[in-house]
Every structure is written in C-alpha cells, then in structure tokens.
Amino acid sequence: xxxxxxxxxxxxxxxxxxxxxxxxxxxxxxxxxxxxxxxxxxxxxxxxxxxxxxxxxxxxxxxxxxxxxxxxxxxxxxxxxxxxxxxxxxxxxxxxxxxxxxxxxxxxxxxxxxxxxxxxxxxxxxxxxxxxxxxxxxxxxxxxxxxxxxxxxxxxxxxxxxxxxxxxxxxxxxxxxxxxxxxxxxxxxxxxxxxxxxxxxxxxxxxxx
Amino acid sequence: xxxxxxxxxxxxxxxxxxxxxxxxxxxxxxxxxxxxxxxxxxxxxxxxxxxxxxxxxxxxxxxxxx
Numbered sequence: 001x002x003x004x005x006x007x008x009x010x011x012x013x014x015x016x017x018x019x020x021x022x023x024x025x026x027x028x029x030x031x032x033x034x035x036x037x038x039x040x041x042x043x044x045x046x047x048x049x050x051x052x053x054x055x056x057x058x059x060x061x062x063x064x065x066x067x068x069x070x071x072x073x074x075x076x077x078x079x080x081x082x083x084x085x086x087x088x089x090x091x092x093x094x095x096x097x098x099x100x101x102x103x104x105x106x107x108x109x110x111x112x113x114x115x116x117x118x119x120x121x122x123x124x125x126x127x128x129x130x131x132x133x134x135x136x137x138x139x140x141x142x143x144x145x146x147x148x149x150x151x152x153x154x155x156x157x158x159x160x161x162x163x164x165x166x167x168x169x170x171x172x173x174x175x176x177x178x179x180x181x182x183x184x185x186x187x188x189x190x191x192x193x194x195x196x197x198x199x200x201x202x203x204x205x206x207x208x209x
Numbered sequence: 210x211x212x213x214x215x216x217x218x219x220x221x222x223x224x225x226x227x228x229x230x231x232x233x234x235x236x237x238x239x240x241x242x243x244x245x246x247x248x249x250x251x252x253x254x255x256x257x258x259x260x261x262x263x264x265x266x267x268x269x270x271x272x273x274x275x
Contacts, residue, residue, distance in 0.1 A: 014219075021222045024230045027237040034239055044239065051235045060229020200228045204221040 022147045025201075029144035032194050035187070036096065037137035039082035042075045059196045066189035073186045084183035093181050094174070098134035101170035107132060114166050118142070121152040121162075136174055139166055160205040172198045 034044055049071040053064025086092040095101075099108040111134045118124060118133060123142065125133050133139075145151025146159045154162075175198060178184055178191030 017222055018218065021225055021230070023237055024233055025225070027239065028230065028233045030239050031233060031236045047236055047239055051232055053229065053232050057227055057229025057232075060232040063229065063232040196228065200225060200230070204224045207220040207224060208218060 022149075026144040026148035028193070028197055029140045029147060032190070032197070033137045033140035033144060035082075035190050036086075036140065037135070039079040040070075040075070045070045045073060045075060045078060059193065059200060062189055062192040062196055066186075066193055069186050069189055078186055081183055081186055085178070085181055085187055093183050094177055096136040096174060097132060098136075098139065098166060098170055099132070101174055110134060110166070110169075114139075117162060117165060121146075121154065123151060134166070136171065139171070143167065156205070156208055160209065163201060163205060167198065168202060 031048070034040060035048075040048065049067050051063045051067040051070075053060045053067075084092060085094055086096055095106075097106055097111075098114065099111045100106050102108070102110045111132055114134050115124075121142075125131070131138075142151060143159070143163065146154050146162060172195055175191045175194030178187055179195060181187065181191070184191060
C-alpha cells in the first residue's frame with residue numbers, strides 16, 4: 001500500500017494537520033448522523049448551538065446558522081420536526097434511503113451493493129434489526145467511522161470508493177430536499193450543511209486521487 | 210510517498226479548511242447515537258405521535274459495534 005501512513009503520535013506538522021482534518025470530517029458526518037438517525041436531545045442541541053462560524057466559508061456560515069436555530073429549538077420541537085420529516089403518518093415528507101432516491105423503491109439494488117461493501121469492511125447489521133442500512137444517517141455514521149478509523153481501517157482511496165458508490169449518487173439531492181422541505185426549520189440549515197459538505201468531500205477526494 | 214501525493218493531500222486539506230470545516234470543531238465530542246444509547250440505561254421515551262426512538266439508533270449502534 002502506498003497510501004499516506006495513518007500513524008498517530010508523530011510530531012510531524014503535516015501529519016498533525018491531516019489528523020485534524022480527519023477528526024473534523026468525522027465530527028461533521030457524526031453531527032449529520034446524530035440529527036438524522038433520531039431527533040437531537042437537549043444535550044445535542046446544546047452542542048450544535050455552540051458551533052461557531054469561525055474560519056468563514058460557506059460551510060462555516062451554514063454551521064453558524066444551524067447553531068443559531070439550535071439555540072432556539074427545544075428537544076420536543078426537534079422531535080416533532082424529525083417525526084414530520086422522516087416518520088410521518090404512513091410516511092414522512094422525505095424518505096431518506098439510498099435505494100428510494102436512486103430507484104424510486106426501497107430495498108433495491110443500491111441496498112444490496114451497500115450490504116456487500118459493508119460486509120467487505122467487516123460491518124453488518126445485527127440479526128433481527130429490520131432497519132435497512134442505506135438510511136442516510138447510517139451512511140454518514142459509516143463515513144465518520146472510516147474517517148476516524150474507528151469502524152474499519154481504510155485508506156483515503158477506500159473512503160472515496162465508499163463515498164462515490166453510496167453517497168455521491170444521491171446524498172446531495174437528499175440534503176437539497178431537506179433544505180426545501182416544508183416541515184424543516186431546524187433541519188433546513190442542517191440540509192444546507194449536508195449539501196455543501198457532500199460537494200466539498202467530492203472536491204477533496206478528487207484532489208487527493 | 211511521492212511529492213505529488215503530499216501536494217494533493219495539502220490541496221484537499223486546503224479545500225476542507227477554506228470551506229469552513231473548522232467550525233464543526235465544537236462537535237468533535239459528539240458520540241454516535243448508538244454508543245450513547247449503550248452508555249445510558251435503555252429508557253426509550255416515546256414522544257408525541259408515537260414516535261419510535263430506537264430503530265435508527267439500533268442500526269448504527271450495531272454498525273458501530275462490529
């Protein structure tokens with residue numbers, strides 16, 4: 001393997017910057033996952049409310065907006081919004097599964113491909129768990145785990161491959177829909193954050209390829 | 210590692226930095242929902258509309274454990 005070493009503990013400044021970048025990527029994926037898997041509790045809203053927009057940039061501004069809205073949102077309001085967006089009566093306003101976005105149906109080929117790739121990484125859904133793995137939150141959680149090396153050790157090319165195969169084809173569209181969703185208030189800036197981040201990730205991977 | 214590779218690695222970090230990724234630093238302590246659920250005593254609190262808290266959390270939690 002000729003990939004960049006993942007060594008931790010080196011004093012080399014470049015490696016320290018690399019490590020920090022991966023920590024931040026993991027944090028952003030995890031933030032998205034945390035809000036999308038289930039509504040944020042008060043503690044999570046407080047963390048989101050403390051995010052700054054320092055450093056500028058479009059993504060920084062979107063995070064700053066998310067922070068402002070998070071500070072005026074209660075856990076109950078967040079739960080209601082999450083319910084209206086993703087659960088609903090019968091179904092929510094959005095259907096946050098890769099298969100649905102890519103084929104119009106749940107549990108189609110994109111899910112099968114994902115399961116194969118997860119298995120290759122040593123990841124699997126527990127027996128008896130009915131929830132499909134191609135939920136956007138699960139995909140973000142996998143990306144977080146790959147970025148920080150906690151779920152599986154893959155080099156950047158491996159992360160790019162997972163991203164290209166399972167997020168790039170639809171995640172930007174999903175986050176755009178989230179931005180525009182009728183029920184979205186707290187989730188509106190989260191949608192912006194997600195949409196921008198997916199683009200930035202794609203650009204970053206392209207530069208590293 | 211080739212020099213070109215170092216250069217491109219830097220370009221990638223620069224893209225992420227300029228976009229404002231640093232603003233998420235304060236969230237670095239967030240844990241995966243599943244791991245949190247694991248730490249806490251399982252006390253599902255169904256809220257309005259019979260919302261089920263556990264399903265997606267389960268997905269991840271399991272993913273994270275493997």
